[in-house]
Amino acid sequence: MVKSKLIEIIIHEERCTGCRICQLICSSIYKNKYSPTEAFIQIVDAYELIPKISFLDGCTHCGQCVNYCLYGALELKEGEE
Amino acid sequence: MNCKLFADRFKPLTDPFSSKNLIIFGTGPLVGTIVPGSSRTVAISKFPATGAVANSCGSMSFAFNLKQAGFDHIIITGKSEKPVYLHISDDHVELSKAKVIWGKDIVETTNFLKKKHGSSGVIAIGQAGEKLVKSSMTLIDKTSTLGRGGLGAIMGSKNLKAILTQGTKGIPIAELKKFNKLYKNLIERIRKYPHRDSWIELGMLRSLPVGMLLTAKGQKKKARQCSDRMYLKKMKKRRIACPSCPMADKDILEIREGEYSGLINYTSSIINPLMMFIVDGLDTYDQAIKAFDLISRYGLDSLTMTALFEFISKMNEIDLLTNEELGFEWKRDYKTFNHLIEITAKREGFGDILADGWKKLAEQNKTFSNEMLTVKGLDVIFEPRFLRLGTMEFEQVVNPKGAHVASGGSPTYVGAGGTLDKMKSHFNRMGIPETAFSRIFDPPKKGMGVNVGRLTRYSEDWYTVLTSLGLCARAQMNRFFSLDLVTDLYNLITGFNLHQEELRLSAERSWNLLKLMNLKEGFSRKDDKFPNGWFKPLKMGENVLKFQDFYGEVIITQDIANELLDDYYDERGWDKQNSYPTISKIKALALEKYF
Ligand code: SF4
Ligand code: SF4
Ligand code: SF4
Numbered sequence: 001m002v003k004s005k006l007i008e009i010i011i012h013e014e015r016c017t018g019c020r021i022c023q024l025i026c027s028s029i030y031k032n033k034y035s036p037t038e039a040f041i042q043i044v045d046a047y048e049l050i051p052k053i054s055f056l057d058g059c060t061h062c063g064q065c066v067n068y069c070l071y072g073a074l075e076l077k078e079g080e081e
Numbered sequence: 082m083n084c085k086l087f088a089d090r091f092k093p094l095t096d097p098f099s100s101k102n103l104i105i106f107g108t109g110p111l112v113g114t115i116v117p118g119s120s121r122t123v124a125i126s127k128f129p130a131t132g133a134v135a136n137s138c139g140s141m142s143f144a145f146n147l148k149q150a151g152f153d154h155i156i157i158t159g160k161s162e163k164p165v166y167l168h169i170s171d172d173h174v175e176l177s178k179a180k181v182i183w184g185k186d187i188v189e190t191t192n193f194l195k196k197k198h199g200s201s202g203v204i205a206i207g208q209a210g211e212k213l214v215k216s217s218m219t220l221i222d223k224t225s226t227l228g229r230g231g232l233g234a235i236m237g238s239k240n241l242k243a244i245l246t247q248g249t250k251g252i253p254i255a256e257l258k259k260f261n262k263l264y265k266n267l268i269e270r271i272r273k274y275p276h277r278d279s280w281i282e283l284g285m286l287r288s289l290p291v292g293m294l295l296t297a298k299g300q301k302k303k304a305r306q307c308s309d310r311m312y313l314k315k316m317k318k319r320r321i322a323c324p325s326c327p328m329a330d331k332d333i334l335e336i337r338e339g340e341y342s343g344l345i346n347y348t349s350s351i352i353n354p355l356m357m358f359i360v361d362g363l364d365t366y367d368q369a370i371k372a373f374d375l376i377s378r379y380g381l382d383s384l385t386m387t388a389l390f391e392f393i394s395k396m397n398e399i400d401l402l403t404n405e406e407l408g409f410e411w412k413r414d415y416k417t418f419n420h421l422i423e424i425t426a427k428r429e430g431f432g433d434i435l436a437d438g439w440k441k442l443a444e445q446n447k448t449f450s451n452e453m454l455t456v457k458g459l460d461v462i463f464e465p466r467f468l469r470l471g472t473m474e475f476e477q478v479v480n481p482k483g484a485h486v487a488s489g490g491s492p493t494y495v496g497a498g499g500t501l502d503k504m505k506s507h508f509n510r511m512g513i514p515e516t517a518f519s520r521i522f523d524p525p526k527k528g529m530g531v532n533v534g535r536l537t538r539y540s541e542d543w544y545t546v547l548t549s550l551g552l553c554a555r556a557q558m559n560r561f562f563s564l565d566l567v568t569d570l571y572n573l574i575t576g577f578n579l580h581q582e583e584l585r586l587s588a589e590r591s592w593n594l595l596k597l598m599n600l601k602e603g604f605s606r607k608d609d610k611f612p613n614g615w616f617k618p619l620k621m622g623e624n625v626l627k628f629q630d631f632y633g634e635v636i637i638t639q640d641i642a643n644e645l646l647d648d649y650y651d652e653r654g655w656d657k658q659n660s661y662p663t664i665s666k667i668k669a670l671a672l673e674k675y676f
Contacts (some may be wrong), residue, residue, distance in 0.1 A: 017329045019322035024115040027251065028261070034114045035149070035251025036324075044200070046142075047222055047321055049333065049345070070272060070327045071281070071320075 007061050008077040011053045016073035018046030022065035029064055041065050082549065083107035083136065084591040084598075086154060087125045088675055093601040097129040097231065098213065098238040100160035106147070106204075106244070109551020113148030113252045115264060116570055117271065117561065118553030120145045120323040122204070122227060127602070128482070129215040129231035130438045131458040134598040135482035138548055139219075139227030140349070141331070143202030145324040149248025157239065166243040168198065171250060179242040184208065186378035188347075191223040194245050201247040207380025209426040210237040215438040216385040216425075220377060224321070224331055224347040230459055230482065231438075233380045255576030263569060271327050271561055280557050281320060284330040285350035286312055288556060294359055294467070299622030306366040307355050316351065316370065328557045336367045346374040357387045362394065362413035372418055379426035386425070388460035389435060389442075390418050392453065401446055407431050454612045457483030457604070461612060466619040466626040470637055472540040475533045479609045479649055480541075481599040501530065511543040512564030512585050520652065525644040528634035534645035535652040545588035590670045593662050596655070597675050606650075606660040611642045 020043060023036035031038050040059035044052040053073065066074040087105050095101045104126040111119040122144040124137045147155070150171050157167075164179040182190045187207040194203050202222060209217035210233025217233030218226050228235075236242070254260050271277065280287055286309060295304035305311070315337055322329030332351045336344040344367075348354065354373035355366070363369050376383045396402035397411040404410050408430045411417060424432025434441055440458045443450040454461045456477055461484040465474035477484040501522065508518065517539070524532040543564070547554045550567055568581040616639060619626040628637045635641070650657045654666035667676050 014319075017320050017322035017326075018324075019326050019329060020324045021115060021327065024325065028115065028254070028257065031251065032257065033251035033253045035249070037149075037249040038251060046200070047224070047333075047347075049319065068268065070268070071322075071329070 007063055009055070009061070009063070009066055010075040010077055012073050012075065013050055013053055015071050016043065016046075016051045016053060017071050018043060018051055019071070020046065022069050022074060025068045026065050029062070030058075030060075039065075082591075083123050083125045083154065084594045086156065087134070088594055088598055090156070090158075091127070091134070091598070093598070094603075095127060097127045097132065097235060100239070101158070102127050102235060102238075104157040104232070104235055104239075106144075106155040106157070108144040108148045108153055109549055110153075110571060110575055112144045112551035113248075114254065114574055115325050116552070116574070117267065118323065118326050118328070118555075118558040119551050120325055121548060121551045121553060122147075122221060123548060124228055124232055126228075126232060126235050128228075129213070129234050130440075131230055131483040132602060133230075133457060133482050133604060134595065134602060135230065135485075136548070136595070137228040137230070137232055137482075138554075139204075139221045139225040140323040140553060141202065141222040141225040142324055143204050143221045143244075143246055144551065146202035146246035146248045148252065149250055150246055151248065151250045152246075155244070157236075157241065160238065161240040164240045164242050166194065166245065167241065168245050170198070170201075170247040179240075182242055183211065187220045187380050188223050188378050190243055191220070194243055198245055198247065201245045203243055203245050205243040205380075206233040206236045206241075207378055207426070209380045209436075210234050211242075212426065212428050212436065213237050214381065214425060214428065214436040216382045216436075217380045218382050219380065222347075223377070225323075225349045226382075229382055229384075229485065254574055256573040260570075260573040263566075263573060267561065267566070268327065274561075277328065280328055280330065283309055283312065284317075284320065284332055285352040286355070289352050291352065291355040291359065297467075297621055297624060298359070303358065303364070307358060311366070312351060316366065318345065321347075323553065326553065326558070328555075330555065330557065334370055336370055339365075339367050341367050341371045344371060344374060346370055346377070348373070348377070353383050357383055360387050360391055362390065362418060363415055368415045372415070372422065375419065375422050379422065381422065381426055384462055385460050386418075386422060388454065389425075390421055393421070396446075396449070396452070401448060406445075451613050454614050455484060456480075456610065456612060457608050459483030459485065462486055464619070465615060465637075466628050467621065469629050469631050469633055470533055471631050472533055472537045475537050475645065475649075476540065478611055479537065479646070481595050481604065504531065508539070510563040511539060512546075512581060513539045513543075517652070520648075524630070525641050525648070526630075526635045528632065529630040530632045530634070532645070532648055533631060534648035537649055538652040541592055542585060542588045545592055546584055549588060549591065586670070590672065593653075593666065593670055593672055594675055596660075596662060597667075597672065600661060606646070606658065609646060609660060611639070 020036050022041050023039035024034045026039035027035040040056045042054050066076045107123045120140050122139045127134050164183040165176045166179045168175045187205045190205040191203045204219050204221050206219050213234040215231045218228045219233050291307045292304040316334050318335035319333040320329050321331045332348050334346045354370045358369035394413045425435045428436045439455045461477050463474045521535045564581045568584050615628045647657050655662050
């Protein structure tokens with residue numbers, strides 16, 4: 001679970017399909033290209049029994065990856081300021 | 082593109098196992114991006130099961146990684162002295178020794194390579210490929226099948242055990258802002274699709290309820306074992322997706338109880354093991370998954386193995402293939418099925434004949450070929466006596482590769498039982514010119530509704546458009562695309578300004594090029610042959626099914642079948658006598674060089 005001042009992103013790894021849409025969105029916003037390895041969200045072992053999802057330094061908590069994850073693996077929760 | 086690269090380099094009549102045979106792996110221009118379902122790998126080669134030059138497609142993360150590494154295609158030629166695997170990581174391209182993985186199955190090989198090199202896309206062959214079994218395939222990321230008809234064996238003949246791709250370069254978009262707008266609209270349509278949740282939950286089981294098939298056979302007990310509920314409770318472990326896909330249908334299965342408890346199997350769809358379950362002789366769902374897992378590990382083809390099991394069982398029952406000839410006692414049971422898999426993968430005893438494919442088997446007894454449900458040496462996948470004659474069933478006859486599932490977006494499926502208006506809107510989506518509508522609605526016999534022969538041409542073209550862009554053609558993904566939309570996506574990503582007609586034309590060009598290459602390999606109209614068995618009734622439980630048109634109004638006779646073939650060639654602009662593309666067609670497509 002990653003907390004920030006504004007938002008909290010709850011991770012449900014068991015729902016993740018390894019589709020990498022979150023990474024593609026993030027890298028397109030911040031790197032102007034589709035480059036999963038450069039995204040601020042990383043999916044490790046995408047096709048293993050349980051994938052590992054983590055956020056890297058640099059993540060702005062913009063929530064776009066959550067918005068485009070269609071499998072409910074990322075969930076946005078309003079945090080406290 | 083793959084077709085052209087191949088045609089420019091391949092010498093006709095080269096033996097599939099010669100070092101001079103080529104394998105070209107290709108990705109489409111949309112691969113590596115966020116376009117939904119843009120992750121296809123295409124492999125073209127001359128295949129040993131049929132002797133045809135053919136394309137084969139798969140998905141998962143191989144092409145995605147290749148593209149991220151900065152490559153569009155890989156051309157494999159020659160032969161290595163010793164077993165090797167090809168490792169591509171951005172600009173680093175290396176053939177490495179494969180001694181420790183040679184002899185290992187696909188799952189072991191893939192796990193080993195991914196552990197050694199980290200996150201990657203892997204195409205691997207199993208023992209069947211190493212032994213040059215002509216029906217052997219490869220698996221991408223141990224999940225997606227690639228290369229029905231012997232790609233595994235071609236890689237085996239080159240001593241190439243696997244290819245691993247990793248890429249970190251990223252892909253820039255020519256018109257990012259405009260593209261984002263289009264993507265947002267598309268993804269919202271997908272998000273709102275009312276059946277999306279059930280697709281994700283059930284995967285391909287949603288499109289082909291296997292239980293219904295078994296019920297039709299009068300096997301209620303077996304049918305109950307593969308209900309939706311049983312799948313969710315006893316088989317499904319996790320849903321996985323190809324990169325960029327919002328309509329995931331790949332399965333990780335887990336057997337949770339009984340003798341095989343703990344078994345984990347990756348598959349491109351739950352339908353694969355369950356289709357095996359339909360055959361008489363497998364009694365429980367877990368036997369089917371276990372046998373399927375063995376087939377996958379060896380790199381065999383589950384459809385072909387099931388068809389062989391069925392065929393040998395029948396021939397054995399009527400004493401046309403005796404236990405003496407087989408070298409063991411044949412029974413229609415799980416144990417025998419397993420034995421069949423083992424001897425084929427290892428080429429032991431009678432398995433050596435089976436490993437050389439249907440054509441070799443047909444040589445064993447004159448009556449066999451009459452009984453085999455094959456086209457050009459590949460077993461048919463769709464049974465039209467059960468499903469009726471749609472474009473998918475018809476396409477199996479005319480596809481240069483042999484019986485194959487290549488006519489994606491089959492309108493006879495989407496319009497299933499629907500009105501002709503529904504079909505028309507589907508035609509528009511696929512970019513079928515309105516001038517062709519009247520011909521498509523003019524079948525050889527009244528009551529048939531549509532002319533499947535003429536329609537198949539456009540199904541093939543639409544499928545080729547999707548494939549050449551690198552897009553998934555499975556129904557649940559394909560339904561969101563139209564020729565308009567994919568042209569826009571292509572233009573915004575590449576910065577080109579192609580008209581949709583040019584895209585359609587390039588698909589037609591590549592299909593014709595494939596045809597031309599196969600004419601040089603000796604194929605012609607005589608090979609586009611409906612299996613004799615289709616014209617005989619099929620007994621399914623209490624039901625006797627006949628070969629009917631798509632609407633179930635007309636019994637398809639050999640004459641009608643021939644007329645449909647005539648119409649198909651005519652719609653393609655090919656000569657009806659021998660199926661050669663006509664000179665004017667060749668000129669219109671600028672293919673003179675290859676004639
Ligand atoms: S977190 Fe969501 S978007 Fe990212 S890979 Fe997993 S399922 Fe796909
Ligand atoms: S919250 Fe924004 S910055 Fe952080 S990983 Fe997601 S898309 Fe990237
Ligand atoms: S629908 Fe299936 S095959 Fe197609 S892209 Fe999605 S996961 Fe892959």
